Amino acid sequence: MSITQELLNQVDALARRAGDAIMEIYGRDFAVEHKQDNSPLTEADAAAHHIIADGLARLELKAPVLSEEDTAGFAGADEHGRYWLVDPLDGTKEFIKRNGEFTVNIALIENGKPVLGVVYAPALNTGYVAAEGLGAFKTEGDAAPVAISVAEHQTGTPWRVVGSRSHGGGELPALLEKLGEHQLVPMGSSLKLCLVAENAADIYPRLGPTSLWDTGAAQCVVEQAGGTVVQLSGEPLSYANTREVLNPYFLVLGENDVNWPALFA
Template sequence: MINHPINRQLLSEVEAIARAAGAAIMDIYSRPIAVTEKADQSPLTQADHAAHHLIEQQLSRLSPLLPVLSEEDTAAFSGADAQSRYWLIDPLDGTKEFIKRNGEFTVNIALIEHGKSVLGVVYAPALEVCYRAAINLGAEKIDAQGQVTQLHVATHHPGSPWRLVGSRSHGGDAMPALLAQLGEHELVPMGSSLKLCLVAEGSADVYPRLGPTSLWDTAAAQCVVEQAGGSVVQLNGDTLSYASTEQLLNPYFLVLGDNQQDWPSLFRAS
């Protein structure tokens, strides 16, 4: 159980865990990468395992009684605690990008309370960039030089091209139809949860996700987006939630800055 409130000390401790996991990943990144397949045919590497074990051990020291749901050991998760809290982690988000060695992979650690991501750290070890946020504390980006920047989503101005970010490895069959409706736009491909973070920092207006993702892919970055003034909503307009872990897959969703458009209606009309 966490014995202190959600504050900058806790955020810094979780960031340190993410950075330690990132160091373990980069140690393996520097060597030949052995790849196996999970039951769903998604790739798995030694780095996934190493980061998982490190994060799990360090979170257990930080909060011994708080359950952990990790992509790499879903069977060990018995549910949220009596206060509806749990850690939700993706030890290596963007394994395909890791294998491609393009740097677009992250460590994701989120704290969930009553279905909401109330603290999130997204660390991209190859880029040495960290995004962090917590409820009532705002969202920040820490670059490779240690410079800290407060994050705010961008406002899209009518008549200017929409700046969209999309998955580098999972485009989705519905994207071409959406793009055709938008007219003039810019589409930036990106891997892992960095897509959400680009919206949070104002580098993109919207990230439509029309393909499969899991709870651990989005939770940490969703906190960053929301604390930067944006939103992550399902196509019906409801906020993406982590209250139920019986279904590990997310519905399709939209990551929105201050876009002045009813994007869910656009999808329902398509």
């Protein structure tokens, strides 16, 4: 089954339904638990997960679901190498801080590559959608979707560097020194990648831990907007090995000719 605009619209609507459930909880008191890795968990994570899992099961395109909130229920990709990759609430720390920088992430992976991605920030009422053959788009409020694309960094201007709001990296200062004049733009959740996709930033170096579901949907948005998400080895960030859910370090680039190996020489 090919990816259609109808399928992308259906996944976008599903992410927004999950976002509505998240916002209902966001507007009142809620308890915070902690997983074994000490990462926070709220009832909003579970509520969004159930809405998305039920919704994906109703789509014409059937594929297994790997969700952060149900890793045990995932048996692997299907015979076509496809699976849905879901983070029902990316940026739980931002949710708890109530700063609005959290998202719903839904991606379709095919042979290790994200071919459809939806990122929705319910508190900001801002969404990003992308799919192979369809391009990348941003929606704000009730406005019509607007096509987005990366742009080359302008020589002589400071680099616009996205940094994590809640997760610093000990190697980042050294990289920034090599990069030269720059402006650091703090942001939470997968919105960091989307800033590069919409040309609101030039580069996002991630020199700290992330999981597959943190990046899959937003990587699709970046790539369909003309950008690159690359491991420090030079290989694209891949989703083929679901037995290892942690990503390697990576860079999100708004242009393909950045001399990124020199940053780590």
